[in-house]
Amino acid sequence: MKDYKLVLAEILANVVEMKKEDIEDLIEVPTNKDMGDFSFPCFRFAKILKKSPNAIAAEFAKKIERPDFIEKIENVNAYINFYLDKEELIKTVLDKVFDEKENYAIEQKKDKGNIVIDYSSPNIAKPFHIGHLRSTVIGNSLYRIFEAIGYKCISVNHLGDWGTQFGKLIVAYRLYSNKEEVENKGIEELLRIYVKFHEEAKKDPSLENLARENFTKMEQGDEEALSLWKWFKEISLKEFERVYDILGIKFDSLNGEAFYNDKMDAVIKELDAKNLTKISEGAKVVEIEDMSPCLITKKDGSTLYATRDITAALYRQNMYNFQKCIYVTALAQNLHFAQFFKVIEKMGYKWAEDLVHVPFGMVSMENGSISTRNGNVLLLEELLTEAINKTKQIIKEKNPKLENKDKVAKEVGIGAIIFDDMYNNIIKDIHFSWEKVLNFDGETGPYVQYTYARANSVFCKSGMKIEDIDNNIDVSKITDELSMALIKEIGKFSDIIQEAAAKYEPSIIARYVVNLAKSFNKFYHENSILVDEPNLKKARLSLVVGAMYSIKNALWLLGIKAPKQM
């Protein structure tokens, strides 16, 4: 919204002995709307002026020149409260909404520079389960949020397609499977033999050594090992793409860990040349103060996770010249990121400070933590299918005549899952519960989508075309509190996106869109929209359409569709 705060600070600076920047910091938005749109607390002047805060506030309040956009200035105790002029406020918000229309609050220019976002990044040869969902939907949302404030984003799916696990898989394949089984059953068979490997390795630890040997062979370019690896990777990618399609997510780069195989040598040499490496217990490490050392190579010379991440960061900086490089991974990986960010800093690269780890909490199942090895997993597709089926059932009950039932059920069911994942601060752990995730009442994705569908429905019944709805309305027609509350909520959208970006927190968008939907539902409940009086009808329809643009775009920022009917 227009920067009223700044203007108020300038006006206050004429009365209060303080820099306008400091005044601006002091001005706050009251928690209770009865106390105005902005308020200025005067407690801190008591000491200097040797008067009571209440007296000071009263004195200041008298001296302030009221600007046009302020309807009323009121002194309550130690506060000076400012009430925005309603007509001014309506005009300001609607001007912006109808100037930008379907792009409302979403910046179209991408001229602030590049941001690389590394997310999803599942491990090849393991099925896509609900544990992978978080990184995927959070990363996708951050991508859209940063694009919405004017950055060009590059999404990277840093596939876990390299590492000792492939040594394990190769061993497991040779011992427990064959070509036909893998071709027929795909990733399911790969999972089976992976689990089997871990069972057997408990009894016979030499299998682990065999696995390591096979990975080393891969790193040395052994053709047989590599062709198996390639085959496993293709099978996995097919499955992942199916899941990404359902979620509507695309990546700009699929450069996984293997992509950096031929680029790590140069980086290790650079580390050596900068005198950062040491040999410790046979491994090559970079020592870091106040942290355990970062391992660069194992004693057999093969590389590790950190080696590939350091190499990838250097490559990305070189390739994209990023303003930020964001990693969306579990909180449990905190140390790893702290370590390799520090290594890059030690290498003398100033852009190390542009590397950002966005950590999220763990998902656990009702019967303990998720473990692919133990088979305690819920496949994402199973969850999505369940949600879609539940939605179909509800549609059958509530809106049996709906067209495109399947399409809508898909959008709503998936919306429910995505929304649920991002409604709380991402740092919170999630204890998965069918009951919770399949509840579509209250503060949920379907609630917001339903609100949108209602708004669309009433708009359609008006018989107006979208072009007929604009900001050219009789502002005096809108007077009630609920309409004003809706306008204010719509007007907040841009600030909310800024906040979500600054905090790397999609839940801020999710919370916002729920408040917006609540606001709309109250407005809708109390005010008839399709009234006879044409000017009133037009004014109210402007609010309906403004709410629709806002809800649709906010859902889009979360990666959720807004069906027109449901």
Place this chain on the structure above:
RNA sequence: GUAUCUAUAGCUCAGCUGGAUAGAGCAACGCCCUUCUAAGGCGUGGGUCCGGGGUUCGAAUCCCUGUAGGUACGCCA
């Protein structure tokens, strides 16, 4: 042991760049569809903001400390 995250209503959580009576949703109970989609709206009950210090005119919010739980800590990713 060290680091890190979390602790607010029965449950799940907002609020945490300090401010005016601590907010939602779920669950429970009650009301509102001959009127624009009831996946909705309204109402009722429900709180030592984990404990203890400190800073401040003012602390759920900042600092210190303790407690409880989660997670990570060299050749996995």
